[in-house]
Amino acid sequence: MAAAEATKKAIDGAALVRRIRLGSGLVLAFFVITHFLNHSLGLISLEAMEQGRLYFMAFWRAKTAMYVLYGALLTHLALGLWSLYKRRPILRVPPWELAQMALGLSIPPILVGHVFDTHFGFTLAGVDDTYAYVLLLLWVERPYGAVLQIALLLTAWLHACIGLHYWLRIRPWYPRAVPALYTIALLLPVLALLGFVQGGLQVIALAETPMWLESYKQTIDYPDAAGWARIRNAAETGQQLFLGGIALALLGRGARRLAGLRRKGASVRYPDGGVCHIAPGTTILEASRIAGRPHASVCGGRGRCSTCRVRIDAGEECLPPPAPEEARVLRRIAAPPKVRLACQAKPAGDVQVTPLLPAAASARDALRAGRESGGREQQVAILFADLRGYTKLSEDRLPFDTVFLLNRYFAETGQAITGAGGRIDKFIGDGVMALFGAEDGADPALACRQALAAARAIGEGLDRLNHALSHELKEPLRLAMGLHVGPAIVGVMGYGPAMALTAIGDAVNTASRLESIAKERDAQLAVSQAVVALAGAKLDAHPLEDVAIRGKREPMPVRLVARAADLPG
Numbered sequence: 001m002a003a004a005e006a007t008k009k010a011i012d013g014a015a016l017v018r019r020i021r022l023g024s025g026l027v028l029a030f031f032v033i034t035h036f037l038n039h040s041l042g043l044i045s046l047e048a049m050e051q052g053r054l055y056f057m058a059f060w061r062a063k064t065a066m067y068v069l070y071g072a073l074l075t076h077l078a079l080g081l082w083s084l085y086k087r088r089p090i091l092r093v094p095p096w097e098l099a100q101m102a103l104g105l106s107i108p109p110i111l112v113g114h115v116f117d118t119h120f121g122f123t124l125a126g127v128d129d130t131y132a133y134v135l136l137l138l139w140v141e142r143p144y145g146a147v148l149q150i151a152l153l154l155t156a157w158l159h160a161c162i163g164l165h166y167w168l169r170i171r172p173w174y175p176r177a178v179p180a181l182y183t184i185a186l187l188l189p190v191l192a193l194l195g196f197v198q199g200g201l202q203v204i205a206l207a208e209t210p211m212w213l214e215s216y217k218q219t220i221d222y223p224d225a226a227g228w229a230r231i232r233n234a235a236e237t238g239q240q241l242f243l244g245g246i247a248l249a250l251l252g253r254g255a256r257r258l259a260g261l262r263r264k265g266a267s268v269r270y271p272d273g274g275v276c277h278i279a280p281g282t283t284i285l286e287a288s289r290i291a292g293r294p295h296a297s298v299c300g301g302r303g304r305c306s307t308c309r310v311r312i313d314a315g316e317e318c319l320p321p322p323a324p325e326e327a328r329v330l331r332r333i334a335a336p337p338k339v340r341l342a343c344q345a346k347p348a349g350d351v352q353v354t355p356l357l358p359a360a361a362s363a364r365d366a367l368r369a370g371r372e373s374g375g376r377e378q379q380v381a382i383l384f385a386d387l388r389g390y391t392k393l394s395e396d397r398l399p400f401d402t403v404f405l406l407n408r409y410f411a412e413t414g415q416a417i418t419g420a421g422g423r424i425d426k427f428i429g430d431g432v433m434a435l436f437g438a439e440d441g442a443d444p445a446l447a448c449r450q451a452l453a454a455a456r457a458i459g460e461g462l463d464r465l466n467h468a469l470s471h472e473l474k475e476p477l478r479l480a481m482g483l484h485v486g487p488a489i490v491g492v493m494g495y496g497p498a499m500a501l502t503a504i505g506d507a508v509n510t511a512s513r514l515e516s517i518a519k520e521r522d523a524q525l526a527v528s529q530a531v532v533a534l535a536g537a538k539l540d541a542h543p544l545e546d547v548a549i550r551g552k553r554e555p556m557p558v559r560l561v562a563r564a565a566d567l568p569g
């Protein structure tokens with residue numbers, strides 16, 4: 001229990017750390033953006049840069065903004081080192097996260113020099129750190145100064161963009177905003193770089209006039225040798241502190257690892273019998289990474305996307321209860337009992353888990369699959385559609401032609417289903433299974449109307465296809481569909497990348513059987529009277545038959561529709 005309590009506290013702390021990292025990162029990103037905008041004024045002129053700098057300084061050197069900025073900088077830096085100390089095992093960290101960490105840690109060594117040249121040059125040596133002063137240092141006085149500055153600019157921007165992307169990508173609106181955001185992410189640094197280069201070229205030209213150089217240095221109180229010594233000493237101290245911080249983090253990391261080896265570990269068992277033995281404090285998601293098992297984690301283990309969720313099949317008592325952050329996400333997706341976020345749950349003993357989403361799941365899948373992951377029973381309309389005479393059709397054709405033809409048919413069918421509001425469950429050979437009303441709380445009557453509309457649209461699509469291919473086909477393509485509504489178990493089922501929302505049960509088998517009946521009766525659609533009644537459809541023009549369904553004692557009333565395109569709209 002004590003271990004579980006400690007783990008719970010650690011999780012609460014991790015959520016707080018994430019929030020602080022995000023907040024400080026946003027402040028720094030805002031600073032970088034304003035800095036870039038100021039740089040880009042160099043495309044107009046050096047004077048424009050200097051004018052822009054006045055506003056920039058008025059804002060960022062105001063007391064409050066300055067404290068917030070330096071506070072954010074130090075906090076973000078400290079959290080970077082903390083992450084280096086805490087995160088494990090580093091080789092199992094996703095590549096993008098590793099890249100972001102590496103970029104983040106490579107910023108301070110260059111940044112320290114720049115900050116001490118400018119702000120601390122101002123406070124320690126009294127220099128007026130104008131744009132011309134900084135450009136003079138970087139483009140004229142310091143070999144490679146401009147190159148390092150460009151590297152700093154790009155590194156900081158990439159680091160910020162990766163962070164922003166992984167923060168925003170679980171938002172529903174984000175995919176739509178990507179083109180605009182991508183344009184901004186590209187334009188800002190390009191304009192800033194061009195402005196920086198343009199300004200640098202102007203200063204190089206000015207510096208070729210010794211008189212300008214001398215008088216300008218006097219104007220801005222350019223530091224003398226003693227001033228530079230103070231700046232350099234302070235900058236070197238800053239760099240040493242940072243390198244010391246990295247060394248400490250790495251040493252601490254090694255010590256933790258040694259201590260972890262001595263403590264009794266836990267294990268995570270997977271449905272296929274695979275087991276991963278882990279050190280205490282390791283999350284289930286980290287266990288999957290250690291074991292080299294693909295495991296969805298859209299937000300990178302930040303406890304926000306829910307794609308990593310697992311069902312705890314055994315050993316639930318070895319997990320601390322969800323921390324408030326995790327509980328909030330689980331509530332948001334209406335997770336059933338025993339479902340936990342793999343990135344937050346740290347087993348203190350042996351557990352058995354089943355990942356609930358495919359490894360390639362997206363944030364959208366996570367939202368959609370909320371309730372379904374646990375499985376539930378509800379009324380669903382199921383449509384089976386099958387291309388008739390497919391075997392004969394493929395015998396006379398080249399494989400390429402067969403694939404082309406099938407894809408045209410699948411496109412028509414798929415559009416008809418999704419256009420009517422249904423969900424393609426699976427393509428099986430030349431057939432398709434579709435679900436209507438599989439969402440939690442869906443209205444079965446609406447589902448039946450949607451399914452009938454889809455059947456009609458599939459019939460119309462087939463007519464179009466036959467017309468378009470009339471010169472290539474010896475005889476028109478034919479189709480048989482079965483449609484039924486009834487209770488089914490809906491849930492995310494399958495294994496690994498093949499896991500998906502589907503439905504199983506007697507109603508599904510019946511719909512499949514109706515498709516066979518449509519073939520036997522040479523009709524395009526066999527639809528159960530249950531669907532017709534629920535949809536409130538008028539199908540009196542189509543014959544009604546009582547058909548025997550295997551496994552059912554009573555025959556089932558079924559409407560046989562010769563041409564699905566004739567269904568009422």
Ligand code: FES
Nearest residue numbers: 301304305306343
């Ligand atoms: S990886 Fe996103 S919530 Fe676990």
